[in-house]
Amino acid sequence: MSILRVSNVGYSYEDGTVALSGVSLSLEEGDKVAIVGPNGAGKSTLLHLISGFRAPFTGEVDVCGRTLDRHTADLVRKDLGIVFQDPDDQLFMPTVEEDVAFGPRNLGLDDVEGRVSRALESAGIGQLAKRRPHRLSYGMKKRVAIAGILAMDPKILLLDEPTSGLDPRSRTDLIRLLKDMDRTMLIATHDLEAAAEIVDRAMVLKTEVVMEGTMRELVMATDVIERSGLEIPPVSKLFKVLGALGYPVGALPVSMDQAVAQITTMMDSEGRALHTHIHGHEGGSKPHAHRPGREGRDSEKG
Ligand SMILES: Nc1ncnc2c1ncn2[C@@H]1O[C@H](COP(=O)(O)OP(=O)(O)OP(=O)(O)O)[C@@H](O)[C@H]1O
Numbered sequence: 001m002s003i004l005r006v007s008n009v010g011y012s013y014e015d016g017t018v019a020l021s022g023v024s025l026s027l028e029e030g031d032k033v034a035i036v037g038p039n040g041a042g043k044s045t046l047l048h049l050i051s052g053f054r055a056p057f058t059g060e061v062d063v064c065g066r067t068l069d070r071h072t073a074d075l076v077r078k079d080l081g082i083v084f085q086d087p088d089d090q091l092f093m094p095t096v097e098e099d100v101a102f103g104p105r106n107l108g109l110d111d112v113e114g115r116v117s118r119a120l121e122s123a124g125i126g127q128l129a130k131r132r133p134h135r136l137s138y139g140m141k142k143r144v145a146i147a148g149i150l151a152m153d154p155k156i157l158l159l160d161e162p163t164s165g166l167d168p169r170s171r172t173d174l175i176r177l178l179k180d181m182d183r184t185m186l187i188a189t190h191d192l193e194a195a196a197e198i199v200d201r202a203m204v205l206k207t208e209v210v211m212e213g214t215m216r217e218l219v220m221a222t223d224v225i226e227r228s229g230l231e232i233p234p235v236s237k238l239f240k241v242l243g244a245l246g247y248p249v250g251a252l253p254v255s256m257d258q259a260v261a262q263i264t265t266m267m268d269s270e271g272r273a274l275h276t277h278i279h280g281h282e283g284g285s286k287p288h289a290h291r292p293g294r295e296g297r298d299s300e301k302g
């Protein structure tokens with residue numbers, strides 16, 4: 001059974017702007033899914049709507065088997081935690097630790113202190129506990145907002161641009177945290193490389209769902225991505241150029257980790273092919289793997 005199901009959802013703002021049209025998606029427990037799309041694609045609108053903050057809409061949203069409407073919105077919000085795109089929409093208590101404690105306390109959860117210290121630790125901001133949220137930098141606020149949601153331990157995590165404004169180290173730490181977290185997640189992001197590290201599949205949203213697939217499938221459909229107003233990551237572009245120059249690059253990597261794995265495999269298999277070829281000329285001892293540099297010296301010998 002789906003833990004989150006969005007069926008044929010449409011939403012228009014009061015001024016007539018159509019933000020979402022015919023959007024459907026379904027997450028099983030433990031699924032991690034990204035929503036990618038350009039500015040104004042409707043990503044934030046969709047996350048707000050799923051969290052019960054936007055109504056009325058057409059279509060249906062079911063969270064943990066409960067259909068979202070104005071009677072169930074409060075209950076539904078107990079099952080999901082949303083990290084807003086703008087941390088200023090989320091932070092309002094006088095200190096960071098009080099802010100992070102607010103959610104769990106409000107839900108009547110046990111061990112609030114333990115939850116707060118673990119959440120601050122996970123977000124790497126233990127040292128900020130006594131600071132005033134509104135005096136923090138944007139990236140620090142973002143991490144406080146994330147800690148506030150982690151402290152509630154919701155069944156479903158909705159994250160709106162979680163990596164925006166984070167410095168590279170904090171971004172890497174957050175990616176690792178989300179990747180290792182055994183939790184159902186829906187992440188709206190422009191950061192395709194981060195998404196590639198964290199999620200199993202993604203959908204391209206531009207008012208409607210344009211495409212769905214793994215991040216690699218999305219990036220391979222470069223024309224669809226570009227027509228939707230997105231760009232493939234630099235590392236994918238590099239491999240695309242190498243492919244056009246005749247190098248056997250195979251599928252386009254989306255992240256640096258994928259690229260490194262792919263290059264290593266290419267180097268290994270080229271080395272092996274070359275080695276087998278050389279020994280074939282020499283009268284065929286059993287092929288075994290060598291570093292490519294070593295093969296070069298072998299071939300001079302032979
Ligand atoms: N309060 C509002 N009133 C009217 N239109 C709105 C309002 N909020 C958003 N919109 C419009 O709804 C559409 C979707 O906006 P939304 O913020 O959901 O996009 P997004 O994909 O989250 O964009 P971004 O990448 O910039 O965060 C846009 O056309 C936007 O102008």
Ligand SMILES: [Mg+2]
Pocket residue numbers: 043044045085160
């Ligand atoms: Mg947004």
